Amino acid sequence: MSNALSKMLTSRDWIMADGATGTNLFNMGLSSGDAPELWNEQEPAKIKKLYSLAVDNGSDLFLTNSFGGNSARLKLHDAGHRARELSRMAAELGRDVADAAGRDVIVAGSVGPTGEIMQPVGALSHADAVEIFHEQAEGLKEGGADVLWLETISAPEEYRAAAEAFALADMPWVGTMSFDTAGRTMMGMTSQDMVQMVESLPNPPLGYGANCGTGASDLLRTVLGFAAQGTERPIVAKGNAGIPKYVDGHIHYDGTPELMGEYAVMARDCGATIIGGCCGTMPEHLNAMRKALETRDRGPRPTLDQITSVLGPFSSAGDGTGDDEPATPARRNRRRRS
Amino acid sequence: MSEEDDIILSELDDEELVQQMFDDLYDGLKEEIEEAVNILLEREWEPYRVLTEALVGGMTIVGADFRDGILFVPEVLLAANAMKGGMAILKPLLAATGAPRVGKMVIGTVKGDIHDIGKNLVSMMMEGAGFEVVDLGINNPVENYLEALEKEEPDILGMSALLTTTMPYMKVVIDTLVEQGVREDYIVLVGGAPLNEEFGKAIGADAYCRDAAVAVETAKDLVGRKHNQLNA
Numbered sequence: 001m002s003n004a005l006s007k008m009l010t011s012r013d014w015i016m017a018d019g020a021t022g023t024n025l026f027n028m029g030l031s032s033g034d035a036p037e038l039w040n041e042q043e044p045a046k047i048k049k050l051y052s053l054a055v056d057n058g059s060d061l062f063l064t065n066s067f068g069g070n071s072a073r074l075k076l077h078d079a080g081h082r083a084r085e086l087s088r089m090a091a092e093l094g095r096d097v098a099d100a101a102g103r104d105v106i107v108a109g110s111v112g113p114t115g116e117i118m119q120p121v122g123a124l125s126h127a128d129a130v131e132i133f134h135e136q137a138e139g140l141k142e143g144g145a146d147v148l149w150l151e152t153i154s155a156p157e158e159y160r161a162a163a164e165a166f167a168l169a170d171m172p173w174v175g176t177m178s179f180d181t182a183g184r185t186m187m188g189m190t191s192q193d194m195v196q197m198v199e200s201l202p203n204p205p206l207g208y209g210a211n212c213g214t215g216a217s218d219l220l221r222t223v224l225g226f227a228a229q230g231t232e233r234p235i236v237a238k239g240n241a242g243i244p245k246y247v248d249g250h251i252h253y254d255g256t257p258e259l260m261g262e263y264a265v266m267a268r269d270c271g272a273t274i275i276g277g278c279c280g281t282m283p284e285h286l287n288a289m290r291k292a293l294e295t296r297d298r299g300p301r302p303t304l305d306q307i308t309s310v311l312g313p314f315s316s317a318g319d320g321t322g323d324d325e326p327a328t329p330a331r332r333n334r335r336r337r338s
Numbered sequence: 339m340s341e342e343d344d345i346i347l348s349e350l351d352d353e354e355l356v357q358q359m360f361d362d363l364y365d366g367l368k369e370e371i372e373e374a375v376n377i378l379l380e381r382e383w384e385p386y387r388v389l390t391e392a393l394v395g396g397m398t399i400v401g402a403d404f405r406d407g408i409l410f411v412p413e414v415l416l417a418a419n420a421m422k423g424g425m426a427i428l429k430p431l432l433a434a435t436g437a438p439r440v441g442k443m444v445i446g447t448v449k450g451d452i453h454d455i456g457k458n459l460v461s462m463m464m465e466g467a468g469f470e471v472v473d474l475g476i477n478n479p480v481e482n483y484l485e486a487l488e489k490e491e492p493d494i495l496g497m498s499a500l501l502t503t504t505m506p507y508m509k510v511v512i513d514t515l516v517e518q519g520v521r522e523d524y525i526v527l528v529g530g531a532p533l534n535e536e537f538g539k540a541i542g543a544d545a546y547c548r549d550a551a552v553a554v555e556t557a558k559d560l561v562g563r564k565h566n567q568l569n570a
Contacts, residue, residue, distance in 0.1 A: 022503040033450030033479075033507050076450070076477050117455060121412045154411075181410065186455070188410025244502065244533070246509070246540035251502055279502045316407065 003172045004106050004146040005206055008060065009234060014268055014293060017238060017276025018054035018062040019286050021110075025050065025065075026250065027282075035077040037069045040089035047090070051097040053283045055105055058290025059276065062098075062105070063149050066090035067112035070136045072124075083132075084139035091143025098146075108149035108174065109140030111162060118157040126161055133165030141169050150175035151211050151238070154185035156197050167203040174274070176211040176236050179222045183319025190320040191225030199231060209236025212278045215243055216255065216263040217311040220270050221304060221319050227271030228321075237272035239263060241280035242312075253280020260285040261292035262310050269299045347374050352381065356392050363396035364403075366416025368423040375424040385431035386438065389468060393424050397466030405551035411455065414550070418462030425465060439470065441561040444486045445496035446474030448507040456530060457498040459550040467554045469494075480514045487515075487524065493561050496553070497543075499530040509541040516542070525560045529553060 008015055025036050028046045039047055047065050054062040068074065069090060071083040079086065087109065094107040114132055116124040137148055148171045150162045159175055166173045177185050177194055184190050189197075191210070198208045210222045219239035226235050242255025255263075260277060267275045275293065277285055308314060347370065350358055355374055362370040371393075378388045400417045403409040409417075443464055447457050454476045461471045472490050474482055487495060495515075499505045508528050515521040521542070528543040538546025544560060547553035 020502075022501065026503070026506075030503070033448065033504055035450070036503065115454075117415070121415045182407030184407075184410065186411050188412065244505070244537060246506070246537050251505060318407075320407070 003206075004104065005061070005108075005172060005174070008104060008106065009206065009273070012060075013273070015060045015106075015274045016058055016264075016286070016290055016293060017108075017236070017274050018059040019277035019281025019283070020241070020279050021050065021063065021065060021067060023251065023253070023280050024053065024282065035068060035074065035079065036065055037067075037074065037086045037090065038077065038079065040065055040086050040093060044089070044093055047093050048097055051094055054286060055097060055101050057283045057286035059286060060105060061108055061274070061276075062094065063108045063110040063151070064090035064094045064140065064143075064145060065110070066136065066140060067110045067151070069139070070111065070114055070132050072114035072116055072132050073112070084135050084142075087136045087139030088143035091140045091145040093143075095144035106146045107144065108147050109137070109143070109145030109171075111136055111140070111148055111150045113153055113155075113158060118155055118161070126157065129158060129161035130165045130168070133162045134168050137165050137169035137171055141171055145171075147171065147206065148173040150205075152176070152178045154178055154180075154189070155187040156189055156193070159197065160201065163201050163203055163205070173205050174207045174209075174236060175205045176209045176238060178212045179210050179218065179319070180213040182316040183218065183221065183314075183321075188320075191222045192229060192321045195226055195229040195231055198233065204233065207234035207236050207274050209238070209272065209274070211236070211238035212240060214315040215240060215312065216259070217307050217314050218316075218319075220263070220266055220302075220307050220311070221314060223267060223270040223272050224301070224304075225319055225321050227301070234273035235271055236274040236276075237267035237270070238276045238278045239267070240278045241282070241285050244280065251280075255280060255285070257284045257288035259311065261288040264289035265292050265296045265299075266302055266307060266310065268293065269302050271301065348377055352378070352383075356395070359392045360396040360399055363393070363417050363420050364400055366413065366420050368420040371420045372423045372427060375427050379427070379431070384437075385428045385435055389425075389428055389432065389437070393421055393428075394466060394468050397421055397463065401463055401466070401551035401554060405549060411459065414459060415462075418459070418466060421462065421466050440468040441494065441557065442470040442472070442490065442492040443494040443496055443557065444472045444474065444483070444490050444492045445498070446478040446482065446486075447476040447498045447500075448504050448511065449477055449479045450501070450504040450507065454498075456500060456550070457496075460496060460498065460529060460547070460553045463550040463554050464496075464557060467558065469554075469557065480511045483511050484514065484518070487520070492524065493564065494525045494527060494557055496527045496529070498528070499533070505530065505533060505537070506541075508543070512542045525557070525564060527553060527556060527560075 098105040216239040241253040
């Protein structure tokens with residue numbers, strides 16, 4: 001338990017994570033379609049600026065610019081062979097910023113999905129997925145990441161493969177999934193399913209939770225679903241700052257800083273320990289979130305109605321865990337291949 | 339399941355067989371679908387009838403349950419794979435018999451985006467609904483779209499993006515179509531997890547499609563209207 005995140009978790013009852021990476025990089029001039037990870041080499045000053053914006057606005061923990069830094073993703077930019085070094089650079093820049101912060105700041109090495117579908121439905125084998133994640137994990141470790149941070153995962157198979165890879169790299173980790181389809185992940189996993197999976201892993205994460213998805217309200221409903229399972233493992237809430245809109249040639253998320261402040265406090269009341277934003281969460285949002293977390297008292301766990309009255313409506317009626325779900329229709333005679 | 343007896347497809351009458359195909363599509367049983375398609379063809383069903391009554395009929399159920407949050411991506415991919423098995427048999431026959439065309443779509447994920455799960459789902463469901471689909475794959479710059487539109491002359495252009503970082507590129511493509519004066523020649527549909535209806539409108543698409551099932555419904559609707567206009 002000698003890693004920086006475990007230590008911080010023992011001394012603090014909430015930790016503020018960072019906000020958006022993509023949205024911020026666009027504002028710094030990244031073109032749509034380009035790989036953000038190439039900027040670790042080409043525009044290191046801008047990447048440091050990205051990290052500093054989070055740290056200066058109250059983040060205790062930030063994610064490195066390596067979300068798409070695995071070989072499966074980078075191959076699209078003819079940089080598949082550079083996964084390890086680009087990930088290393090992302091962490092090195094993060095280390096510099098964290099070490100200069102003058103307080104404890106955690107560098108979390110971001111690991112995003114491969115973008116492939118795993119067997120048996122898709123083509124990616126478990127062994128190949130482990131290798132892809134392991135390569136990136138080693139790069140992030142070399143660059144000085146304190147923990148690895150798996151995010152935006154939708155398939156349980158992929159989550160498990162990453163967990164195995166992080167064990168090979170001997171790194172502590174956190175892993176979140178994206179619940180964007182009728183309260184479930186794209187692959188159909190509920191919040192309840194995720195807790196069961198996480199607790200069954202041989203090397204469980206330090207924390208688990210939800211990121212991105214469809215909006216702050218939905219994300220908190222998912223967090224309530226995690227908390228209802230009653231496990232002790234810290235929960236992560238990293239929701240989007242509202243809904244994306246297209247304004248003057250840029251993507252703009254409609255959540256205000258004030259609203260994200262409310263979201264942060266509610267996330268804590270819902271049971272989350274590590275709280276941050278995702279797409280659209282800019283420095284001013286982080287600032288408001290930090291202030292709200294510091295100045296507001298903890299409250300009782302909010303009800304679904306309280307969540308929607310503050311943060312807006314859910315995108316779907318249920319989250320896949322309740323009795324009010326549409327029942328799977330009874331098939332006349334579901335066949336099994338013998 | 340209590341039903342342990344093997345069902346012999348060839349012993350079912352036409353109506354039972356089609357019902358069984360609906361179930362087998364739902365369960366993603368490719369070999370059974372291929373077998374059943376061949377049985378119907380042997381019974382001298384027109385290839386177009388096999389397509390519309392059996393395969394499209396079955397995929398409509400899958401699409402509706404996907405839309406309603408009962409089925410999720412893995413089940414739909416398996417169903418679409420089974421459908422594809424049946425389509426592979428029918429395709430040459432459909433062409434040879436001059437079957438009517440529902441419509442044609444060119445689809446691709448925009449530059450910088452390798453996420454093709456959603457796009458593949460749309461492709462498969464569109465094929466499942468009888469559309470001809472030309473799939474440009476992932477990471478398409480605007481030139482790829484233009485080239486394909488000119489060559490394929492589709493009714494629909496479909497674009498997909500799954501990342502905040504790649505969504506704006508859809509606007510680049512649409513703006514280019516406008517500049518070249520060909521925007522009105524096509525129905526432009528966009529989709530992808532971070533998108534919404536308002537975004538679709540703001541970038542000048544004809545419609546945003548929340549999921550593959552909605553894409554099929556929207557495509558049928560808009561192609562129908564376009565054909566009506568042409569005939570008016």
